[in-house]
Amino acid sequence: MNLALFGAGRIGKIHANNVAVLANVNLKYIIDVDHASAETLAKRYQAKSVDTTTALHDHSINGVIIASPTNTHANLIVQAALANKAIFCEKPIDLSIERVKECLQIIQQQDALCVIGFNRRFDPQFTQLKQAINQGKVGQIQQICITSRDPSPPPIEYITHSGGIFRDMMIHDLDMARWLLDEEPCEVYANASCIIDPALGDQGDVDSAMVILKTPSGKLCQISNSRATTYGYDQRIEVLGNRGMLQANNNTATNLCFSGDTGVIHEKPLHFFLERYADAYRLELAHFVHALQEKNISSTPNAYDGLQALKLANAALISLKKNVAVKL
Amino acid sequence: MNLALFGAGRIGKIHANNVAVLANVNLKYIIDVDHASAETLAKRYQAKSVDTTTALHDHSINGVIIASPTNTHANLIVQAALANKAIFCEKPIDLSIERVKECLQIIQQQDALCVIGFNRRFDPQFTQLKQAINQGKVGQIQQICITSRDPSPPPIEYITHSGGIFRDMMIHDLDMARWLLDEEPCEVYANASCIIDPALGDQGDVDSAMVILKTPSGKLCQISNSRATTYGYDQRIEVLGNRGMLQANNNTATNLCFSGDTGVIHEKPLHFFLERYADAYRLELAHFVHALQEKNISSTPNAYDGLQALKLANAALISLKKNVAVKL
Amino acid sequence: MNLALFGAGRIGKIHANNVAVLANVNLKYIIDVDHASAETLAKRYQAKSVDTTTALHDHSINGVIIASPTNTHANLIVQAALANKAIFCEKPIDLSIERVKECLQIIQQQDALCVIGFNRRFDPQFTQLKQAINQGKVGQIQQICITSRDPSPPPIEYITHSGGIFRDMMIHDLDMARWLLDEEPCEVYANASCIIDPALGDQGDVDSAMVILKTPSGKLCQISNSRATTYGYDQRIEVLGNRGMLQANNNTATNLCFSGDTGVIHEKPLHFFLERYADAYRLELAHFVHALQEKNISSTPNAYDGLQALKLANAALISLKKNVAVKL
Amino acid sequence: MNLALFGAGRIGKIHANNVAVLANVNLKYIIDVDHASAETLAKRYQAKSVDTTTALHDHSINGVIIASPTNTHANLIVQAALANKAIFCEKPIDLSIERVKECLQIIQQQDALCVIGFNRRFDPQFTQLKQAINQGKVGQIQQICITSRDPSPPPIEYITHSGGIFRDMMIHDLDMARWLLDEEPCEVYANASCIIDPALGDQGDVDSAMVILKTPSGKLCQISNSRATTYGYDQRIEVLGNRGMLQANNNTATNLCFSGDTGVIHEKPLHFFLERYADAYRLELAHFVHALQEKNISSTPNAYDGLQALKLANAALISLKKNVAVKL
Incomplete structure (x- = not known):
């Protein structure tokens, strides 16, 4: 091939x-x-x-x-x-x-066959989370909380053509929400601020955002986005259902822990997406090649998933401007 | 006395x-x-x-x-x-x-002197969280995430006069938000569902709720409420600032941990408010008596705090009904 | 009374x-x-x-x-x-x-009635550990690992009449070993060094010690003692059995956790025995008074337990001097 | 090549x-x-x-x-x-x-050039532990505690020619001890039992072992070995020094955590050496090839390391038989 x-x-x-x-x-x-x-x-x-x-x-x-x-x-x-x-x-x-x-x-x-690079669907943490949900581990999903924070803002130049935080960053979280909820959200509300880097605001973007999604069956999902942390790439997902809660926590390079006079110190999360999602990038390509070999054109995440995530991101932008929930 | x-x-x-x-x-x-x-x-x-x-x-x-x-x-x-x-x-x-x-x-x-029983302000976890914030540990606050979930719904009878989830349950979280943000929220958005217990819905109440608050300076706060979990009383707060993140996690009766063929099992959070906030109840009374002895009528949380928390709860209710953010 | x-x-x-x-x-x-x-x-x-x-x-x-x-x-x-x-x-x-x-x-x-102040038997961590063992949680005990380290050495004056590390400090761990093993150890081996504070060595004492105990049925127990840490009072016990492992970890004042550029930092263990065993001191007195009220003269830990722990401590001292295991 | x-x-x-x-x-x-x-x-x-x-x-x-x-x-x-x-x-x-x-x-x-397959020296957990020690993170080493437990005993046939637990299993831990202590142990004491699988005892082997090592400068090291656990491959190392304690904890396949009515459940350690040391096996081969390319015949772990670890294992066997510490 x-x-x-x-x-x-x-x-x-x-x-x-x-x-x-x-x-x-x-x-x-x-x-x-x-x-x-x-x-x-x-x-x-x-x-x-x-x-x-x-x-x-x-x-x-x-x-x-x-x-x-x-x-x-x-x-x-x-x-x-x-x-x-x-x-x-x-x-x-x-x-x-x-x-x-x-x-x-x-x-x-x-x-x-058109596979879209929503790499997080291939992250081993999240694939096992999805698998556990499918196996009924949490029962009926009631709430999902997605935390997604970058270690530092992108170059301003990037912002000028990226479409802003909802379309360049949160779109990943919106795709994760759709995937894990297993139901299309029908309402989006977004609020946001520019409180980290005024230069982002100058481009009309925000750097701190929170969103609430709701599905027709009543499942709720909240997303927290930030363009900067001091502690690395914060990528956590929490799923609450009627049987229990599943949390996918951050990954670290090792499980070393130091106890000293300033506390009991564990490692920071992996620095950024290249480190955290190294496996995911490898696995999404393998997935694409496998789908190609099997001629499986219905393989996901596909262009329709790309469209739906974009619709949610755009709805979040509208919600932010009008300060109302947007129905889809 | x-x-x-x-x-x-x-x-x-x-x-x-x-x-x-x-x-x-x-x-x-x-x-x-x-x-x-x-x-x-x-x-x-x-x-x-x-x-x-x-x-x-x-x-x-x-x-x-x-x-x-x-x-x-x-x-x-x-x-x-x-x-x-x-x-x-x-x-x-x-x-x-x-x-x-x-x-x-x-x-x-x-x-x-009028002290209102917002007991969580006296919980040692949260008082130390507040103290650390005041000492600049996280720097400028950007985001707060409050998770507050009960182990099981209250009796239906209670719901009929409690004012519903925003006024009987989330009011505590709204007070915590005000206290920790150290700034009055100026916008409230709420979404919610009745997906746990239909009997609550019959009373016009919801059992799963998410709220986003925003302050004039742009701080964002999200709250997740649920009337039921399988794992006990879930009371966590996460504060993100420009210097780092502070998390107040759940308390457990002991730090015992069992490793067996089903996993590495830590204890569940303390069952409910009587267990989790036993110290807080004791300390709030001591605080009241101390304020009384000192004739300190400006002691907080006071009736004004009670009013403000109620305003936020009512705004959340209106937001839920209209599906728009409510300005305060 | x-x-x-x-x-x-x-x-x-x-x-x-x-x-x-x-x-x-x-x-x-x-x-x-x-x-x-x-x-x-x-x-x-x-x-x-x-x-x-x-x-x-x-x-x-x-x-x-x-x-x-x-x-x-x-x-x-x-x-x-x-x-x-x-x-x-x-x-x-x-x-x-x-x-x-x-x-x-x-x-x-x-x-x-003679109750000896082996306070650790009344620590809630350890009483629940003992209870879980009694309930068969780990099955047949195979190994016990006791970590017991003080934050700082006692005054030299104390050492002159305390009997040294095995009789003033490890005696507590030896009692815990007897209590948890539920079988009298029949062999003791000790090795030790003075590598923390030479002044302790000048008194003929050591400041770092390791001991292995064995029981007639073949259970093994190791103890690690140190007169100083930088991170507080280290009091952990690990029990391995044929059904799994139970660990009693250190207690902290709160469950706060800070994520910043130097790592993900949890609190240090409680500083020393006054903090860690505050509950245990309270509960042992209550136990004594209760035994007195009930006229229960067989209440433990009693003078026989005091004797047995001392025998183990003395055997450890002999083992250290001769560098052989001592049979009891 | x-x-x-x-x-x-x-x-x-x-x-x-x-x-x-x-x-x-x-x-x-x-x-x-x-x-x-x-x-x-x-x-x-x-x-x-x-x-x-x-x-x-x-x-x-x-x-x-x-x-x-x-x-x-x-x-x-x-x-x-x-x-x-x-x-x-x-x-x-x-x-x-x-x-x-x-x-x-x-x-x-x-x-x-002769490199011996002490794979654990190449495990990323342990290489970072070693690196941190070299950087002075814990200061002067005082105590090392090595926990090394297999999920299940090897086939009896293997035992007949493996040399028994000290030479087929603990030899790895003895090498780690030498490597981390950065000083040759001069005393070994071992105690052990056959309490897991009588068939191992029939071959003259034991299945539960504890060892204490001492170095000329007074550093102490204890090792706990077991041929079986219910919770996977238990590979932990703890190093106590005058500046603090470093712990290398077990690795898990993911950081997922489930909270339900039976507790807060994290994943078990990786099942056995093939999973836990997959990276180490890969890295040790790369190390060998690199040494070969560089003609670096002093590359470690070498045959001398193999000899020294074997000496310690044999000394442990003698110690077990005589129940005395063996000087090296």
């Missing part, structure tokens, strides 16, 4: 490395407008740096990995789908719901 | 017992419409069962403890204040904000 | 205070060669400072609490037993096994 | 798999008296199943991995050293100290 990778940046490099360890998979092409980056990465993995057309017209290419900037995702998805390639695309598909719907239509029309 | 206790029920008994161990304080009278209960309790503590008039007209009585049903609180506060007695009153003062304001006016006019 | 307290020092004060809160018990006399201390303490509890003879000849005195220096214990036990008083005596009874046996003989001959 | 693997059993398979992922390293030969196993494994990794002579006479072979039964280790080490191959050998080198010394002599005479 041959794959082409669009984007040779930070996340592209992770995917290239994860493809390299998969058996029977060959990373053939790397495409990036920054040719130097593409060639450096290509060299490391015995791939070729080519242009988009070459990659998509090569019949030996079975699938593409889209890890280029967000504003290129939709076009690449459409082109790849029309070229009958399987698609793995980083979230979000696009910031415009209309554009996402267009992509979705073409994906469906072409019967294309 | 002589005190009179109104109410010989569950909470009255706790207060009687806590007064008994205070030095230089005498529980002289117990008043309850259920004379048998009053006499039984009076006997145990060498007190007398009398009527309200006798208690309030006795010049040797320095203060009253109001632990009778909610709908009697306001009248007793007014009478006690007019009789120049110091007042310790269980929350809430009344379900009507107007009536609470009337009480507050009379209390102020009489220069009466 | 009237009690007389011998010793108005640190531990005497604790007992005086714990007697004061017991119902139907009156602390009538306090005896100390330091009359000023005795009078100060007596005043606080409405007792009288008298001499030994007065106390023991007073027929209204039901029991005595011996909290005077170790070298006075045996004489006081004998006198009290002959005067038909119930006895509560701090450990050790004496440093000489012969002398302890003499005491034991007189206690038995007089049918005297 | 070309390697030959001796032994196609459980541990051989792990090494084969770990060699496969190393860059620039080729597993050329697999040698096992069970030819079928050798061929199956060889096939999976594109290696050849050959005999010992072929492997050792092939000049392209740079190093050998000895994962065959213990009684073949010494001969293979000697032959490999004489054939100028670098050696990675599973512990123990041999059960006879004389034979180990002969091996050591030939290794030194040939200037051979």
Whole structure:
């Protein structure tokens, strides 16, 4: 199986490395407008740096990995789908719901496999949490509390095209909420502030946000987002049901503990997403390749999941502006 | 110092017992419409069962403890204040904000000491949390997350006059929020469901609730309430600031831990408020008596705190009905 | 019931205070060669400072609490037993096994109640551990690991008459071992060093010690003692059986936890025995008074337990000197 | 670089798999008296199943991995050293100290690199523990407590040639003790029982063991071994120094935690050494290959470490029989 990778940046490099360890998979092409980056990465993995057309017209290419900037995702998805390639695309598909719907239509029309990079669904903590829920461990879900805080804000430049905290950061948590609730939320309320970094506010963004979701059956979910902590990447999920509560706590590099005159000190959570979700990135690629091998086009998280998470993120933005709950 | 206790029920008994161990304080009278209960309790503590008039007209009585049903609180506060007695009153003062304001006016006019039984402010976990915040441990507060879940729903009868989950249960969390945020919330949003016990819904109440508060400076606070858990009384608070995060976790009877074939098992949280807040009940009474001895009428939590917490609870109710954030 | 307290020092004060809160018990006399201390303490509890003879000849005195220096214990036990008083005596009874046996003989001959202050048996952590063992939670005990470390060494002066680490400190752990193993150890091996405070070595004592005990049925027990830690009083017990492992961990003042740039920091263990065993001191006195009321002279821990723990401590000392295991 | 693997059993398979992922390293030969196993494994990794002579006479072979039964280790080490191959050998080198010394002599005479598979030195928990000690985190080491318990006893057949618990199991802990103490123990005392599986006792082995080590400077170390637990593989180390205590706790598959009516349940430790030390096995092979590339023949743990650990294990056996401490 041959794959082409669009984007040779930070996340592209992770995917290239994860493809390299998969058996029977060959990373053939790397495409990036920054040719130097593409060639450096290509060299490391015995791939070729080519242009988009070459990659998509090569019949030996079975699938593409889209890890280029967000504003290129939709076009690449459409082109790849029309070229009958399987698609793995980083979230979000696009910031415009209309554009996402267009992509979705073409994906469906072409019967294309399209997996969206909601990597957290592949984190071992969260997959075991989901599995335990499915096995009835907590019984009927009543409440979910998602804590998701970054160690430090992204560069201001990133904010200018990311779509802001709800669409670049909370979209992951919204996807987790949909996945774990196993029911589409029908109401979203968001409140937020810019109290960490005024430069984020200057871009019209916020850096501290809280959201409440509700589903038709009455399940409630709250999400807490922050652009900065002093203690690392805070990624916890708590699920309350009528049989008990399950908590997925933060991961640490080791279980070492020091007792001294300032207290009993455990390690901080892993620093950021590259560390915490290293396994998840590896496993989502393996999942994509497996779905491709099995021709399982209904494999999730798919473009529809991308659309739904974006709808929730946009609804949160509207809720924040109007200070009312938004019905979906 | 002589005190009179109104109410010989569950909470009255706790207060009687806590007064008994205070030095230089005498529980002289117990008043309850259920004379048998009053006499039984009076006997145990060498007190007398009398009527309200006798208690309030006795010049040797320095203060009253109001632990009778909610709908009697306001009248007793007014009478006690007019009789120049110091007042310790269980929350809430009344379900009507107007009536609470009337009480507050009379209390102020009489220069009466009036401490409201927001017992959690005296819980050693939370007092040390507050102290650490005051010492700058977390820096500027950005987010507070309060988890407050009961082990099982109250009797339906209780719901009919309690004012519902926001006014009988979350009012404690709203007070904690005000106290810890150290700033009055200016926006409240609430969402809720009845998914635990339909009988609660029949009374117009909900059993699972989530609330988001916001303060003028942009601090956010979320509260999660549930009327039932399988694992005991869940009372946790998490405070995120620009210097770090502080968490007050649940208390357990011991630190025993069992490792066996089903896992590594720690004890459940203490069962309910009587166990978890035993120290808090004792300390709030000591605080009241100390304030009385020191003639410190500005001692908190006072009737104004009672009013503000009620306003937040009522705003949450309105928010739930209209599905919009309510400004205060 | 009237009690007389011998010793108005640190531990005497604790007992005086714990007697004061017991119902139907009156602390009538306090005896100390330091009359000023005795009078100060007596005043606080409405007792009288008298001499030994007065106390023991007073027929209204039901029991005595011996909290005077170790070298006075045996004489006081004998006198009290002959005067038909119930006895509560701090450990050790004496440093000489012969002398302890003499005491034991007189206690038995007089049918005297004699409770020895092995306070840890009354610590709620350890009583629940013992209860769980008795209920079969761990099944057949195979191994016990006792960690017992003080925050800082005692004054050198104390060491000169305390009998050294095995008889003043580890004797508590040896008693716990006997109690939890529920079988008399038949072999003791000890090794030790003076690596914390050379001044202790100058007195012929050691400050770091490890012991292995074995019982006839093959259960093994290891004890780790240290005269100093930087993190407080380290009092943990681990019991391994064929059904699982039970651990009694350290207690802390609260369950607060701070996450910051230096880690996730929990509270240190309670500082020292006064804090950690405050409940245990209270409960052992209540146990003694209850045994006295019930005339239960077989109540444990008794003088025989004191003798056996001392034998183990002495065997450890011999083992240390000869570097062989000592059979009992 | 070309390697030959001796032994196609459980541990051989792990090494084969770990060699496969190393860059620039080729597993050329697999040698096992069970030819079928050798061929199956060889096939999976594109290696050849050959005999010992072929492997050792092939000049392209740079190093050998000895994962065959213990009684073949010494001969293979000697032959490999004489054939100028670098050696990675599973512990123990041999059960006879004389034979180990002969091996050591030939290794030194040939200037051979010989790494012994004390895998735990490469476990990330323990390497970070060691690093922290080296950085002075605990200050001067005073006590080390090693807990090392298997989930279930090995097959009886294994016991007949393994040398028993001290030489097949505790030898790992003795190596950890030497490594962490950073000083050769000079006294060993062991006590033990057969209280888990009488069949082990029938073979002259024990299943529960405790050991105390002492170093010339007075550091103490205790080890607790058990052949069975109900809760998985128990691998903990605690180091007490004059600045504080460091604990390396057990690893679990996830940090999920369930709160229900039976308690607050965390995951059990990873089941056994294959799970717990998966990283360590991978890292020790990488360490060997790296040392080989760097021609670093002083790389540890080496044959001398193998000898010293065996001496301690044998001393423990003698101590157990004589019930005295054995000086080294």
